[in-house]
Amino acid sequence: MVFGRQKAVAGSAAVKKISQRLTEFSAMERYILLSRLKTREKGLDIVDVEQLSEQYPSNEITHEKPRPWYLQLLNAFLNPFTGILLAIALISFVTNMLQASGDRDLSAVMVILILVLISGGLRFFQEFRSGREAEELRSMVKTTVTVIRRENGREEINMADLLPGDIVALSAGDMVPADLRVLHAKDLFISQSALTGESQPV
Template sequence: MLMLKTATVLEVISKRRRTARPAAHAGLAKNTVFAATHSAEDTLVLLDATADGLTAEHAAERLSAVGPNTIEAPTKTLARRIADAFIDPFAGILAALALVSLYIDVLAVPEPQRDPSTVIVIGIMLLVSGGMKFIQEARSGNAAEALKDLVSNTCTVLRDGERIEILFDELAPGDVIRLSAGDMVPADARVITARDLFVIESALTGESEAVEKTAATTVVDGADGSALPLSACKNIVFTGTSVQNGTAMALVVATGSDTYLGGIAKMLNGRGEKSAFDRGVSSVSMLLVRLMLVMAPAVFAINAATKGNIIDALLFATSVAVGITPQMLPVIVTTSLSQGAKDLARRQVIVKELPAIQNLGAMDVLC
């Protein structure tokens, strides 16, 4: 089951390049750097752990202190979801016109002459467009959460000197895990012993060939490890990678958001660049604003000068502004995107945010 987010592949890459931190430390925790550049014995001392693993009581204390070993995207509140669905530049223009029309056609005229039809039409368009977007994204979010509940990964860990199977979420720094061919790496860990261990790191580095991992200490330029690249960490296995072949015992040094993958997730959870869809909507909105700023005052001035009735001139200028704005455009766009989301859902693809439909369709090459 594939889940699409708004950010495209190129946006993700460009966003990582623009971060202030050097690429070598885009997510490497201090414990990870220490573990890579020091012996396994020194790392055990740092984490107050032993090669036989933690006790169940000690592991529970650490898990309570650092939290579960999960990388969770921040969930949107109801208010945030409503704001994302209803607030955009085009909706802002329509809302502004509705307020102007409300004053001119309803509030500023006597009872017999009131005509709220323009306000009602614009309000219905805004409600339909935003409501469809809100409902579609709520359904997609619920489906994505349901998928998470169906998946549970386990790993082999030493607890009280014995090998047991636990969920990834229950790992804590200082745990000693056993890795073998086919295993997913549950946390960033320092290799203690290894036998023909090859790990696939393509999810992090893009390198298609498996990388050999050993227990040897990494030699770096500089005492603080400031020049340590990810590719140099031959004694560290990272969350999100998988074991191609071989076996190993490894000491967990970072979990959850402290892992390298967690650092990437933090960057992606920030506000990224506008997508092509958002830029298009903003461009159309600004064009309409410029047209209204030119046309409405010109029409008002001409009518006021020729007819001498300022109220009628203002009403006519407002009508021109409303006529310039295509009220049905948000509904048409949202309907089209929703239909695309439904088509993808039939092919077992969850679209969490509707603008991702346009991004996917605009791609020439998908890697």
């Protein structure tokens, strides 16, 4: 059963409140919990789904927004290699200025600055392109979850459409889509390797 939608929460007070709510729900008797979430073991009905969908628009995990292009461009030039090249260019420029006017040659400085521009430009182009491709892949991947709804029984829906009070049916290999309370289980094992690194299921 779903307790609440996944959200990026700012502030320790909000995190503490959610933690207390989850602890409270985990200790409740099943019938009290179902009543509190205004649901039944046969799931939500169409009216409940419509009302809750207006109240809770999306069950999506907030992803980090890509940095603006100008920050990516700036970051492409802020690295040790560029710093060393600029230091060499500065030293070369200063030593050239100290020479007599007829012996001055700024070609080395120009070559180094061109190398810096090419290096930073290539790095920016690669990172910008890979960031865009990652965003496109993320938008293409749709994770689904099996829920029990009163009218349709078991149905597969997009994880973003999951609502508080939904009865979720999990089977082997399924990803837990939200904060849940187990109502019925048979041979339940959970792999926490992504969270704790522990390879054995518990």
